[in-house]
Amino acid sequence: MTTSPADASTDPRLLLTGLDPADDRLAALHARFAEAALDAGAVDVAYRTLDSPVGRLLVCATDVGVLRVAFEIEGHDTVLDRLAATVSPRIVETPSRLDAVARELDEYFRGERRAFDLPLDRRLSRGFQRTVLEHLPDIGYGATASYAAVALASGSPRAVRAVGTACATNPLPVVVPCHRVVRSDGTAGNYRGGMAAKQILIDLEARA
Amino acid sequence: MEPFERVVARHGRTVWRVCRAVLDEHDTDDAWSETFVAALVAYPSLPASTNLEAWLVTIAHRKAIDVLRARERRPRPVETVPEPPPAPPHDETVARADELDGALRTLPPGQRRAVVYHHLVGLSHREVAEVTGISADAARRASADGIAALRRLLAEPATPRRTGTSGRSARRASVPAASAPPASPEPKGTR
Numbered sequence: 001m002t003t004s005p006a007d008a009s010t011d012p013r014l015l016l017t018g019l020d021p022a023d024d025r026l027a028a029l030h031a032r033f034a035e036a037a038l039d040a041g042a043v044d045v046a047y048r049t050l051d052s053p054v055g056r057l058l059v060c061a062t063d064v065g066v067l068r069v070a071f072e073i074e075g076h077d078t079v080l081d082r083l084a085a086t087v088s089p090r091i092v093e094t095p096s097r098l099d100a101v102a103r104e105l106d107e108y109f110r111g112e113r114r115a116f117d118l119p120l121d122r123r124l125s126r127g128f129q130r131t132v133l134e135h136l137p138d139i140g141y142g143a144t145a146s147y148a149a150v151a152l153a154s155g156s157p158r159a160v161r162a163v164g165t166a167c168a169t170n171p172l173p174v175v176v177p178c179h180r181v182v183r184s185d186g187t188a189g190n191y192r193g194g195m196a197a198k199q200i201l202i203d204l205e206a207r208a
Numbered sequence: 209m210e211p212f213e214r215v216v217a218r219h220g221r222t223v224w225r226v227c228r229a230v231l232d233e234h235d236t237d238d239a240w241s242e243t244f245v246a247a248l249v250a251y252p253s254l255p256a257s258t259n260l261e262a263w264l265v266t267i268a269h270r271k272a273i274d275v276l277r278a279r280e281r282r283p284r285p286v287e288t289v290p291e292p293p294p295a296p297p298h299d300e301t302v303a304r305a306d307e308l309d310g311a312l313r314t315l316p317p318g319q320r321r322a323v324v325y326h327h328l329v330g331l332s333h334r335e336v337a338e339v340t341g342i343s344a345d346a347a348r349r350a351s352a353d354g355i356a357a358l359r360r361l362l363a364e365p366a367t368p369r370r371t372g373t374s375g376r377s378a379r380r381a382s383v384p385a386a387s388a389p390p391a392s393p394e395p396k397g398t399r
Binding site for chain 1: 213216220224237376
C-alpha cells in the first residue's frame with residue numbers, strides 16, 4: 001500500500017495503463033473470437049438480443065435450432081445462467097449466427113410475417129407441456145383459443161390448469177404462439193412476458 | 209458454472225495485456241482470439257476450484273509465444289522496409305501509449321513479461337514464476353529491473369515526437385524523473 005498520492009513514480013501500474021485496449025477494439029476482437037469459436041464448433045449456445053414492441057428480447061440457439069426466447073422481465077442474465085446449468089456453459093454472444101431468427105422476428109413485429117419458418121430446439125419442454133406447445137401453431141395467426149379448447153386439442157380435456165402452466169412456461173414465446181391462448185372470459189391471462197406484452201401481441205395480430 | 213460470455217467480458221483486458229507484453233498489436237489480436245477459443249473448448253471440463261484468471265493467463269502466455277515463434281519462422285519484411293514515419297500524435301493518450309510501448313519493446317522479453325504480468329495483470333511474483341517457468345526470485349528481480357529501466361527510458365526527453373503542447377508537458381511531469389530512486393517498485397519500508 002502506498003501512502004503518497006497515485007503517481008507513476010510510486011505506482012508502476014499507472015506507468016503502464018497506456019497499453020490498455022480501447023473498448024471498441026475489444027468489441028471488434030470479440031466479434032472475431034465469436035466467428036472463430038463458431039468455426040471451431042465450440043459454441044453450444046449462441047445468443048443475441050434485439051429490440052421489439054414487447055421490450056428487449058434475448059434469443060438463444062443451438063446447432064439444432066432456436067432454443068429459448070426470453071423477455072427482459074425474466075432477466076436475461078438469469079436465463080443465461082439457467083441455460084449454462086441445464087444445457088451447456090459454452091454460451092457466446094454471436095449475433096451473426098442468429099441473423100435469420102432476428103429477421104423473422106422483425107418481420108413478425110412489423111406485421112409482415114404470419115408464421116415462423118425456423119428450426120426449433122425443443123429440449124427445454126417435455127411431456128405434456130411439449131404436447132401442448134406442439135399444438136399451438138394450429139391456432140391461426142390473429143385467432144385465439146381458450147385454455148379449455150387447447151386442453152381438448154391436446155387430448156386431455158380436463159387438464160386446463162396444466163395447459164395454463166405449459167403456456168406460462170413456454171421456452172419459445174412469440175415463436176411458439178402461446179399468446180393466442182386466452183381465458184374463456186376473453187381476458188389475456190398469464191404470460192411469461194407479462195400480461196401487457198401478451199395483449200400487445202394479440203392486438204398486433206388483430207391489426208395486421 | 210457461469211456462461212462463458214461473462215468470462216470473456218471479465219478477463220478480456222487481462223488477456224490482452226498478457227498477449228501485448230510480447231506481441232505487437234496485430235499479433236495480439238490473433239493471440240487474444242486464439243486464447244479464448246482454446247479456453248472455450250476446455251471450459252466445461254474445468255474443475256470448479258480453478259482460478260479462472262490464472263488459467264487464462266497461462267493459456268494466453270503460451271498462445272502469445274506460439275504466435276511469436278510462428279512470426280520468427282516467417283520471413284520478416286519488417287527488416288527491409290524502412291520504419292514508417294510516426295503518425296502525428298493527435299491525442300495525448302495515444303502519444304503516451306506509443307512512447308510507453310516503445311520503451312517496453314526495448315526491455316528484454318523476460319523483464320517485459322515480468323513487468324506486465326505482475327504490475328498490469330496483477331499476478332504475484334510466484335504466479336509469474338509458475339506461468340513463465342522461472343524462480344520467484346528471478347521473477348521479482350526481472351520485474352524490478354524492468355520498472356527501473358522503464359523509468360529511465362521514459363524520463364529521457366522525448367526527442368522524435370515532441371508536440372510542445374502544454375497538455376503534453378503537464379503529462380510528462382507525471383513521469384518519474386531520472387533522479388527517482390531507481391530499482392524499488394515496492395513502496396519504501398516493505399522489508
